[in-house]
Amino acid sequence: MGQPHSLLGGSSVASYVQAIRSNQQTAKDFYAEKIELDAGELVKMLLLDAIFIIQFLREYNKEPGVQESKGDPIFGFEHVKSHILRDLMLFENQIPMFIVRDLFQLSNRDNLKFRDLVWPLFQHRRDVPEVLPDAPHLLGLVHAGKFCSSVQQLSRRNYKYREMENILSATELREAGIVFKKNPENKDPSLLDITFENKTIYITKLEMTDETESWLRNMIAYEFYLPRNKRKCISDYAFFLKCLMSSSKDAELLRRCGVISNCLGGDARVYEVIDRLVTNVFISEDFLYSDAFDSINNYSKRKRNRWLAVLRRHHFNNPWTAISLVAAAVLLSVGIVQMVFALLSFYGD
Structure with missing residues (x-):
């Protein structure tokens, strides 16, 4: 995969750091547990994580075979690529969505839409909604965009x-x-x-x-x-x-x-x-x-x-048992008719 500096384009590292630092408290509030990192360490962690996510998804959008031909250590191996996609959806691996969006906009040299960037997380392009919902992180984005949209349609049944x-x-x-x-x-x-x-x-x-x-x-x-x-x-x-x-x-x-x-x-x-x-x-x-x-x-x-289901399963599950059942019913009917005629003949005499 390309080096991190290839992501920066015309923007400087300082602009990325400033974008994160200006929202540092919001980023801290994103996490349920207290962040023990100091200000510099937190900014560095978010910067490296966000750059990796954006660059990985950018590379994923390239034509198949481009990375493999260059011996890419990630895209040259299908299992590595799929493992990273899975790791991006781990609940404990989430970073604030606004960090990813802000750095993506700073690095967006080719006017790629954010919707087109994140489609691999949805598995299929058709699963990505035209308008992405607000979400706290990437996992929440897939949850809201791929599943909650369908729930809204199901909700019309008045559950x-x-x-x-x-x-x-x-x-x-x-x-x-x-x-x-x-x-x-x-x-x-x-x-x-x-x-x-x-x-x-x-x-x-x-x-x-x-x-x-x-x-x-x-x-x-x-x-x-x-x-x-x-x-x-x-x-x-x-x-x-x-x-x-x-x-x-x-x-x-x-x-x-x-x-x-x-x-x-x-x-x-x-x-x-x-x-x-x-x-x-x-x-x-x-x-x-x-x-x-x-x-x-x-x-x-x-x-x-239940009775009808048992009857169908045990007596009508194949033609031979059905024929046997019909034959038995016919014989029983004939036997009953013969008995009735015999009784009528006996009492008639």
Whole structure:
């Protein structure tokens, strides 16, 4: 990756230091814990961190192969690049957003938009909103821009907080006649878009990789410190998954239904990841999926639905059992008819 001085362009190091120093107290107030660094050390730390972040994202925006051809120690190795992207989303690694923005503007020689700079953090360019929301740091920016925007659309369904009852696990819901399907990918659904319609739970496919636990955990950690009236959308989402997965069998069922893409090596690993994530998690007072929970519970509690589900699963799950059941019903009907005629003939005599 290029040397730090290549980022400065026409600006001097002094202008960067002054930009940070003039907002030093605001930067200190950003952190929850007391900053033990003296003024000079704090400015140096923020300067180096911000320059690295900006330069890394600038290099990421270059055409693929440019850095690799120069033997770049970061972009020449895919795993190093992905690890740095993950580290930029760690809750404990965040620095004030205004520091990153101010230094970016001072270094912006090619009129690059900040939106175009930060898109790698969103994974896909299409996930970046046209107008970036206000956020305290990069993690908050991705949380608000990628997830909260979709929550605003979901909120039109008038979710309301109430004393709710948890839903059954995936295998238990299947026994009640409920099926699972992934949301159509051609509609570009949000990860948080989970609906229940016509005895079907539609869920956007979740790719479980080695990095999935990290970004979910850091989003949940960020939500832990949000004000009480703010919706904790990722915590709500993780809680929904935990309710569905009470064992590895539930994870297996969701994988077979295409709801989960498992790159972790086993269904038990998926269950363990979700189980760890939801430990001591606080969901929103205005729980995102409260209406869905109500609808699912109302359907799954009906005994008739359970009986029909058992009948379909055990007797109509393949043509041969269905044919056998029909044949048995025909034979029983014939036997009853013969018995009736025999009784009528006997009493008629």
